[in-house]
């Protein structure tokens with residue numbers, strides 16, 4: 001991360017609701033000016049994590065830093081970088097028109113960029129004079145996104161923003177968000193559990209399982225470092241790396257390996273074995289299965 005403070009850094013972050021630990025000892029750093037996909041099953045702790053980063057929920061223990069400054073409930077201790085959160089229920093006033101919502105955004109935010117909010121609505125053809133209660137679920141999501149973008153946050157947290165969007169709009173919205181990030185000093189963290197439709201959603205990944213981060217990193221690097229090897233039945237893979245998954249049938253074995261150095265797909269494969277890269281869906285599902293099967297054990301092969 002080249003000496004720059006991370007956009008968001010968590011240190012030993014935990015949150016308990018009564019007897020339920022929603023987050024357990026989470027430590028990670030998210031780079032600035034990226035779209036980060038926060039992925040996890042229902043109940044993995046995504047909303048809890050986003051609310052703590054936004055300062056709307058207190059952690060039970062641990063620290064969150066936003067651009068190097070501690071974030072506490074209610075906001076940064078010294079009025080640091082702006083963080084905006086778009087919660088799952090996307091609060092809009094049903095009787096307000098879309099234009100009214102923008103006026104509301106202007107009056108409730110210290111910084112307001114009307115041009116940016118309008119241009120987002122224009123891109124998705126959302127009518128400005130329609131009452132929010134008469135918009136479709138997808139259009140309401142676009143209005144909430146426009147208001148969030150208008151507040152020019154340094155970190156924009158989006159809790160399941162794609163849930164109400166059709167597949168085409170989902171691709172368009174994520175594409176436009178990537179463009180906003182490229183044009184501006186902004187980091188987007190976007191939560192989703194739609195693993196099957198993740199491709200292109202983010203360029204950095206934070207995968208949560210049962211309140212713990214199980215995989216984090218640049219998506220391209222993660223894909224490059226994983227390989228699926230298939231060959232004759234064997235207890236160990238034919239090369240070095242961490243075994244993320246091993247599957248055996250009577251005569252055949254398949255290993256998903258994580259290799260530290262060169263792109264795994266270009267690795268020399270032992271005779272009788274074939275290597276193929278894995279897809280993003282496979283990467284996520286493999287790590288989630290491994291975490292569920294043996295939460296803190298990963299076998300390293302020298």
Ligand SMILES: Nc1ncnc2c1ncn2[C@@H]1O[C@H](COP(=O)(O)OP(=O)(O)OP(=O)(O)O)[C@@H](O)[C@H]1O
Nearest residue numbers: 017020022040041042043044045046047048049193
């Ligand atoms: N207010 C609350 N009181 C008690 N338990 C809660 C509360 N909020 C969340 N939890 C529990 O904490 C855990 C994490 O919940 P959270 O909503 O953060 O997960 P999530 O990954 O956002 O889930 P989803 O994808 O379903 O929105 C779950 O077990 C949930 O039941």
